[in-house]
Amino acid sequence: MNRSLVTLLGVLALSAAIFAGSYFASQRACLMTRSTDDLSWLRDEFHLSDAEMARVRQLHEGYMPQCAKMCALLAAKKTEVQTALGNGTNITAEARNKLTELGELRAQCQAQMLQHFVAVSRAMPPEQGRHYLAEMEKITLGSHEEIEQSMSDHTGHEHGTN
Amino acid sequence: MNPDDTRFREVLRAARPSPSLPPRFHDNVWRRIEDTEAHTKSGSWLDALTLLVFRPRFAYATVAALVLAGVLLGTYQGTQTARQNEQTRYVALVAPNPLR
Numbered sequence: 001m002n003r004s005l006v007t008l009l010g011v012l013a014l015s016a017a018i019f020a021g022s023y024f025a026s027q028r029a030c031l032m033t034r035s036t037d038d039l040s041w042l043r044d045e046f047h048l049s050d051a052e053m054a055r056v057r058q059l060h061e062g063y064m065p066q067c068a069k070m071c072a073l074l075a076a077k078k079t080e081v082q083t084a085l086g087n088g089t090n091i092t093a094e095a096r097n098k099l100t101e102l103g104e105l106r107a108q109c110q111a112q113m114l115q116h117f118v119a120v121s122r123a124m125p126p127e128q129g130r131h132y133l134a135e136m137e138k139i140t141l142g143s144h145e146e147i148e149q150s151m152s153d154h155t156g157h158e159h160g161t162n
Numbered sequence: 163m164n165p166d167d168t169r170f171r172e173v174l175r176a177a178r179p180s181p182s183l184p185p186r187f188h189d190n191v192w193r194r195i196e197d198t199e200a201h202t203k204s205g206s207w208l209d210a211l212t213l214l215v216f217r218p219r220f221a222y223a224t225v226a227a228l229v230l231a232g233v234l235l236g237t238y239q240g241t242q243t244a245r246q247n248e249q250t251r252y253v254a255l256v257a258p259n260p261l262r
Contacts, residue, residue: 063256
């Protein structure tokens, strides 16, 4: 092979190594220097001031124990449902009741969660608050909407063909 | 020059007759010359590029541009990734999967 070609290929490889090295080093440095605060996303995304952040933090710290309590209740209810379902092939009346209770508990949790989002959004300037609420509803309830949408599409299709 | 030398050379040349050239000798010679020139031309731009790459000013500028591009792109990508991680962490805290 031509000597010049080999030299140029070597130069190209060295250039790629220099670029990749500086890319990964700066990316890593950027990730390492970020704050470990759980609420740092709110500050950066919604450009909150120190006073707004203090209010949001207060709301967050008030909500977290309630959230943990609800999670514990849900976990306990799920265990009850599993026990009621047992290994049988039929869904008993008790299992139905437990499923209903689980659903109601989930609805309570979601309502409490949404209430917290509303409270946080009110602690922000109006525009950022609307943005925050929309974003959180999309993240937390979006998956349900997708499932329900796909189910209704499927059902409609079934009815249409019959 | 010694006239004897001239005579001597003539005698020598007569004693060693030059053989007749092979058929298409001249064509073959020219073809080989042209092939050599063509080969030299195709390699010449690579040689020129190699020379350019090893010029100090060009080399320093290229390294600086590569480092700058890498740092800018890495910082941008790192910021995006960090923001995504922070969002995921916040959402996981306030809306754990069982609640969604």
